[in-house]
Amino acid sequence: MNWNEIYETAKAWTLEAGEILRNATKETVKVEYKTSAADLVTQKDKEIEQFFIDRIATNYPEHFLLGEEGLASDQEYDPNQEIVWIVDPIDGTTNFVHQKRNFAISVGIYEFGNPKIGFVYDPVADELFHAQVGQGAYLNNQLLPRLPQKTLEEANISINQLWLVPNRYVDYTIFTSMIQKARGTRYIGSAALEIAYVASGRLDTYIDFRLSSWDIAGGMVILGEVDGLMKTVDDKDIDVFSPGITYFSNKHVLDEVYQNVNKK
Ligand code: IPD
Numbered sequence: 458m459n460w461n462e463i464y465e466t467a468k469a470w471t472l473e474a475g476e477i478l479r480n481a482t483k484e485t486v487k488v489e490y491k492t493s494a495a496d497l498v499t500q501k502d503k504e505i506e507q508f509f510i511d512r513i514a515t516n517y518p519e520h521f522l523l524g525e526e527g528l529a530s531d532q533e534y535d536p537n538q539e540i541v542w543i544v545d546p547i548d549g550t551t552n553f554v555h556q557k558r559n560f561a562i563s564v565g566i567y568e569f570g571n572p573k574i575g576f577v578y579d580p581v582a583d584e585l586f587h588a589q590v591g592q593g594a595y596l597n598n599q600l601l602p603r604l605p606q607k608t609l610e611e612a613n614i615s616i617n618q619l620w621l622v623p624n625r626y627v628d629y630t631i632f633t634s635m636i637q638k639a640r641g642t643r644y645i646g647s648a649a650l651e652i653a654y655v656a657s658g659r660l661d662t663y664i665d666f667r668l669s670s671w672d673i674a675g676g677m678v679i680l681g682e683v684d685g686l687m688k689t690v691d692d693k694d695i696d697v698f699s700p701g702i703t704y705f706s707n708k709h710v711l712d713e714v715y716q717n718v719n720k721k
C-alpha cells in the first residue's frame with residue numbers, strides 16, 4: 458500500500474471539498490431537519506459526502522467509506538478487515554448554517570481498524586490539520602510540537618453545555634470542581650475542530666458524550682501524533698468505531714481533570 462500517495466490524494470481532495478464549502482458560505486443553502494430542529498443537514502453535507510464516495514470509487518475501488526449521511530451504497534463490510542475512509546462532510550453543520558464558520562471536513566483513513574491518516578480542514582480559516590501515523594502532525598506546513606506540561610489552572614477545557622445541566626448520559630454535578638479550577642471553558646460546536654485544537658494547544662481537554670466515528674476519526678490520528686491522550690470515562694482507549702464517553706486531552710492535564718471530575 459502506498460500510503461504517501463493516498464495521503465497526498467486525500468489531502469488534495471479535502472482541500473478541493475473545502476473550497477466548495479468556502480464558496481457555499483456565500484450562497485443560500487437548503488437546510489433540512491433530520492431528527493429534530495437541533496439536528497440539521499444541508500445539501501452541502503450530502504454533496505461533499507458524495508464527492509468523496511465518487512472519488513474513492515474511481516481511484517480506490519477496494520476501499521470503503523463510512524460517512525455521517527450514509528450515502529455510500531455498500532455499507533456491508535468489516536472495518537477491522539478493510540481500509541475505510543471515515544468522513545464527516547461537514548462537522549459543525551449548525552455552525553455552517555448559523556455562523557458560516559467554525560465547521561470542518563474530517564477525514565480519517567483506517568486500515569484493519571488502525572489509524573493511518575487524518576485530516577481536519579477548516580476551509581473558512583484555511584487551516585488544514587493533518588497527520589500520517591508516525592510522521593508527526595501539521596497545521597498547514599507547520600509541524601505541531603508535542604503538547605507541553607500544564608496544570609488544570611492553566612487549562613482551557615471544552616465541554617458542551619448540555620453536559621452541565623441534567624442529562625441522560627452523566628451526573629452533571631461531577632464537572633463543577635473541574636470547571637471552577639480550569640482557566641477557562643470553551644465550546645466550539647465541531648468535535649473535529651475541538652480535537653484538532655487540543656492537538657495544537659488551543660484547547661487542553663475536550664469532553665463529549667455522544668460522538669460518532671466520523672466526528673473523531675480524523676482528529677484522533679492528529680492528536681495521537683502529538684502524544685495526546687484519548688480515553689473513555691472509564692480510562693480505556695477510545696475505540697473509533699464505538700466512542701462512548703470521551704476525553705481528548707493534553708496528557709499532562711488529564712490526571713488532574715480526572716481527580717476533579719470524580720470529586721462531587
Ligand atoms: C456534531 C458536532 C458537535 C457535537 C455533536 C456532533 P455534526 O457533528 O461535532 O460539536 O457535539 O455531537 O454530532 O452533526 O455537526 O456533524
Ligand code: CA
Nearest residue numbers: 496497525550
Ligand atoms: Ca449531523
Ligand code: CA
Nearest residue numbers: 545548549672
Ligand atoms: Ca459531526
Ligand code: CA
Nearest residue numbers: 525545547548
Ligand atoms: Ca456532519
